[in-house]
Amino acid sequence: MRFSFAIPIATPQRTENVVISGADGKVTDISDVSFPGSAGKLCHRVSVFMSPLNVHVNRAPVGGEVTMVEHTAGEFRAAFRDDASEHNERNLIAMTDASGRMFGMMQVAGYLARRIVLPAPRA
Numbered sequence: 001m002r003f004s005f006a007i008p009i010a011t012p013q014r015t016e017n018v019v020i021s022g023a024d025g026k027v028t029d030i031s032d033v034s035f036p037g038s039a040g041k042l043c044h045r046v047s048v049f050m051s052p053l054n055v056h057v058n059r060a061p062v063g064g065e066v067t068m069v070e071h072t073a074g075e076f077r078a079a080f081r082d083d084a085s086e087h088n089e090r091n092l093i094a095m096t097d098a099s100g101r102m103f104g105m106m107q108v109a110g111y112l113a114r115r116i117v118l119p120a121p122r123a
Contacts, residue, residue: 022061022105025050064097079110091116
């Protein structure tokens, strides 16, 4: 692994039908939940808690196209709480892969990490 400006540059092998972790941290929950804004359509959710010691950079978990970015203003409760993803400030990023499958990544701010910065798409 190479480092640049204290951000590790991960270059995982991209394999079809494999979803990589979008964040460095600890997996705290794997469950089926309703995909936000999908009228009850279920999806698999993998929750990754990023401690203050983790590098707070997210990566695309799959290759594909970003189809939606939805920001929701909210509170700044402790990120490890179960209800943080419902009440805290957050971004929902929806992606579609080459096979047409939909994936979502939600970034949730917390008590310490109170900002979510999503860079503008590259041309």
